[in-house]
Amino acid sequence: MFDLPEIPRHPSMTTQEYVYARLRNAIMVGVVQPESTLTIRGLADYLDLSPTPVREALRRLSSERAIELLGNRRISIPVMTAARFDEIVRLRMTLECHAARRALPFVSEVLIDQMRLIDDRMDDYVQSRDMNALTISNHEFHQVLYTANPHQTVMPVIESVWLQLGPFQRQMIRELEQFYLIDRHKEILAALRQRDGAALTEAIEADIEDGIGRVGHEVLRARQPGLQPLNGQLGM
Amino acid sequence: MFDLPEIPRHPSMTTQEYVYARLRNAIMVGVVQPESTLTIRGLADYLDLSPTPVREALRRLSSERAIELLGNRRISIPVMTAARFDEIVRLRMTLECHAARRALPFVSEVLIDQMRLIDDRMDDYVQSRDMNALTISNHEFHQVLYTANPHQTVMPVIESVWLQLGPFQRQMIRELEQFYLIDRHKEILAALRQRDGAALTEAIEADIEDGIGRVGHEVLRARQPGLQPLNGQLGM
DNA sequence: TTCTATATTTTGTGATATCATTTTTAGGAA
DNA sequence: TTCCTAAAAATGATATCACAAAATATAGAA
Numbered sequence: 001m002f003d004l005p006e007i008p009r010h011p012s013m014t015t016q017e018y019v020y021a022r023l024r025n026a027i028m029v030g031v032v033q034p035e036s037t038l039t040i041r042g043l044a045d046y047l048d049l050s051p052t053p054v055r056e057a058l059r060r061l062s063s064e065r066a067i068e069l070l071g072n073r074r075i076s077i078p079v080m081t082a083a084r085f086d087e088i089v090r091l092r093m094t095l096e097c098h099a100a101r102r103a104l105p106f107v108s109e110v111l112i113d114q115m116r117l118i119d120d121r122m123d124d125y126v127q128s129r130d131m132n133a134l135t136i137s138n139h140e141f142h143q144v145l146y147t148a149n150p151h152q153t154v155m156p157v158i159e160s161v162w163l164q165l166g167p168f169q170r171q172m173i174r175e176l177e178q179f180y181l182i183d184r185h186k187e188i189l190a191a192l193r194q195r196d197g198a199a200l201t202e203a204i205e206a207d208i209e210d211g212i213g214r215v216g217h218e219v220l221r222a223r224q225p226g227l228q229p230l231n232g233q234l235g236m
Numbered sequence: 237m238f239d240l241p242e243i244p245r246h247p248s249m250t251t252q253e254y255v256y257a258r259l260r261n262a263i264m265v266g267v268v269q270p271e272s273t274l275t276i277r278g279l280a281d282y283l284d285l286s287p288t289p290v291r292e293a294l295r296r297l298s299s300e301r302a303i304e305l306l307g308n309r310r311i312s313i314p315v316m317t318a319a320r321f322d323e324i325v326r327l328r329m330t331l332e333c334h335a336a337r338r339a340l341p342f343v344s345e346v347l348i349d350q351m352r353l354i355d356d357r358m359d360d361y362v363q364s365r366d367m368n369a370l371t372i373s374n375h376e377f378h379q380v381l382y383t384a385n386p387h388q389t390v391m392p393v394i395e396s397v398w399l400q401l402g403p404f405q406r407q408m409i410r411e412l413e414q415f416y417l418i419d420r421h422k423e424i425l426a427a428l429r430q431r432d433g434a435a436l437t438e439a440i441e442a443d444i445e446d447g448i449g450r451v452g453h454e455v456l457r458a459r460q461p462g463l464q465p466l467n468g469q470l471g472m
Numbered sequence: 473t474t475c476t477a478t479a480t481t482t483t484g485t486g487a488t489a490t491c492a493t494t495t496t497t498a499g500g501a502a
Numbered sequence: 503t504t505c506c507t508a509a510a511a512a513t514g515a516t517a518t519c520a521c522a523a524a525a526t527a528t529a530g531a532a
Contacts, residue, residue, distance in 0.1 A: 014515065041483060050517045052288070055484080056295050063299035065392065073483055073524055083387040090338065091390050098330040102323070151319040153400075154327050156301065157393050164389075251486065277513065286487045291514080309494055309513055 002036055004046075005029065016053035019043075020060055027066050027077065028163055029132045030170020038067070038075040066163040080168040082220040089213045092161045096208065097201040099146035099154045104197055106148040112192050115144055119185045126181055131173055134181075138211070141185060145192070165212060172212070172219050182210040238272055240282075241265065252289035255279075256296055263302050263313065264399055265368045266406020274303070274311040302399040316404040318456040325449045328397045332444065333437040335382035335390045340433055342384040348428050351380055355421045362417055367409055370417075371402075374447070377421060381428070401448060408448070408455050418446040 004026045009018050023043075026032050040058065044051040062069045068076050078084070118141045125134040139162055146155055184207035191199035240262045245254050259279075262268050276294065280287045298305045304312050314320070354377045361370040375398055382391055420443035427435035 016515075039483065040485095051484080052516055052518090056292055056515095059292055059296055060299045063296045065389070069484095084389065087338070087385075087387045087389045091334065091393075094330060094334040098327065102326065149323075151323045153301070153320065153323045157327075157396075160393075250484085275513065287514085288486055288488090292485095305514095 002026070002031055002033075005031060014053070015049060016056045019047060019049065019053050019057035022047075023057055023061060024066065024163065027061070028166040029135065030167050030173075032077055033167055033170070034077040034079045036077065038077075040075070061163075064160040064163055066160070066166075077167050078164070080171070080220070082217070082224070085168065085216050085220055088161060088164055089208065089216065092158070092165070093205050093208050095154060095158050095161060096142060096146070096204050099149075099152060099158060100200050100204050101197055102152060102154070103146050103149040104192075104195060104200065106150070107145070107192050107195070108148075111144065111148050112189060115141055115185075115192070116189060118144065119183075119189070122183070122185070135169065138183070145188075168216065169212060172215055175219050175222070176215065183207055184210060238262070238267055238269075241267060250289070251285060252292045255283060255285065255289050255293035258283075259293055259297060260302065260399065263297070264402040265371060266403050266409075268313055269403055269406070270313040270315045272313065274313075276311070297399075300396040300399055302396070302402075313403050314400070316407070316456070318453070321404065321452050321456055324397060324400055325444065325452065328394070328401070329441050329444050331390060331394050331397060332378060332382070332440050335385075335388060335394060336436050336440050337433055338388060338390070339382050339385040340428075340431060340436065342386070343381070343428050343431070344384075347380065347384050348425060351377055351421075351428070352425060354380065355419075355425070358419070358421070371405065374419070381424075404452065405448060408451055411455050411458070412451065419443055420446060 004022050007018075007022050007025050013021070023032070032038070038058075040051045040055050043058075044054045047054070058067065058069065058075060061067045065078070068078055070076060118137055122134060122137045122141070125131075125137060139159075142158075143155065146152060146158065184203050187203035188200065188207060191197075191203050240258050243258050243261050249257070259268070268274070274294075276287045276291050279294075280290045283290070294303065294305065294311060297303045301314070304314055306312060354373055358370060358373045358377070361367075361373060375395075378394075379391065382388060382394065420439050423439035424436065424443060427433075427439050
């Protein structure tokens with residue numbers, strides 16, 4: 001079985017929202033894995049709730065493709081394959097570059113400072129090897145940039161992609177003894193300071209490639225030694 | 237009130253799936269509008285069902301941002317603003333160009349023929365002014381291309397964008413007496429035949445701009461005569 | 473031991489009931 | 503008429519129940 005990390009429950013939250021938030025968090029940090037057996041009633045019993053709000057939360061997560069509600073009464077976390085991984089990472093690059101380009105006109109010095117602060121905090125988490133906090137802060141770093149555009153509509157889509165990568169990211173950390181962390185946040189910040197769109201998208205692509213792309217392909221190749229990755233290197 | 241167009245119900249469909257499909261279709265063709273008052277119980281009574289499957293269907297649609305479940309007991313179709321429209325259309329361009337680029341290596345002569353057939357059918361619908369059938373076929377034309385890539389994960393995201401544009405598309409047709417339809421499908425097909433990625437993305441951007449972008453901005457500008465569109469022309 | 477058929481349990485779905493809020497409606501006061 | 507207030511109605515959220523279908527366990531045969 002698994003232990004869903006506890007999260008704070010605001011009093012205004014409905015039960016369904018709470019279940020959604022708790023499951024989402026658990027999937028994001030990789031506690032729920034493809035081999036975990038999920039059932040509506042099992043989760044309801046575990047959380048001491050009725051099945052109704054659990055089912056609704058699961059349906060939302062299914063819409064975001066964090067989980068799959070199979071017809072035959074099974075609920076699963078999708079298994080990562082090389083081809084699927086390649087598609088998701090490429091989509092993530094496209095989406096985040098789009099979001100960054102659309103946010104650039106709204107970027108201020110205050111915002112850049114805010115991002116620098118988050119990046120500084122990440123350096124501490126690297127020191128203390130707190131991977132969960134690192135993941136959350138990394139998302140926060142990107143999110144602050146993309147939501148600078150007050151009209152943006154892409155953020156929920158990007159979050160869905162992060163959610164889909166969550167379980168696999170945990171596997172990556174598990175399967176690799178040493179896990180070198182390279183982030184390109186300094187380059188992102190430099191591009192922002194110069195309001196340089198081309199440099200910005202380049203830095204974001206590099207950040208995603210170095211952050212999960214390269215290592216992910218490595219892990220997947222190691223699993224199936226005979227196969228080469230479908231679409232070659234991700235870097236461009 | 238409104239009349240949700242009837243749709244076929246396969247025997248294997250659950251009630252929730254049926255409600256989802258029927259509401260989704262209604263929103264896509266623009267029957268449900270921002271001023272429509274939606275309630276779970278109202279829909280349940282209208283469809284002669286219990287509230288449970290209706291609420292689940294609504295939650296799924298909310299996850300796809302087709303509707304908004306407001307905290308204060310109101311369910312609404314988001315109102316289209318110039319800024320939101322600009323964002324959604326730009327996102328659509330980015331997503332569909334991405335999907336097309338990723339599909340290109342899988343494009344076959346058979347697939348191009350299939351797309352040509354759909355395009356021919358669209359010409360008939362233009363003649364008969366069947367806007368609903370035209371919209372559906374247009375989506376089908378694009379979908380066939382993007383799903384040529386068997387590993388694609390972007391299609392659900394694109395469908396969510398189509399869904400968000402549905403209600404406004406109906407408004408566009410209503411508010412414009414004459415509605416000139418320009419599609420760039422011939423250019424798309426030509427680019428596919430030559431396996432020319434750059435020409436393909438250019439044709440898709442032009443198709444979206446001519447299909448909904450230009451007219452949409454016109455309609456929105458007419459609504460608020462004092463305001464200019466936020467980010468200038470869409471064409472690039 | 474291994475396979476198969478049957479019984480039992482578990483599970484997802486959908487309807488119904490209840491409760492706390494919110495919205496709407498009425499009825500007066502200014 | 504317009505504005506406020508209180509009663510009434512409607513609404514969303516959740517728990518519980520019933521049912522059919524699926525998964526699992528059990529028991530007997532090969």
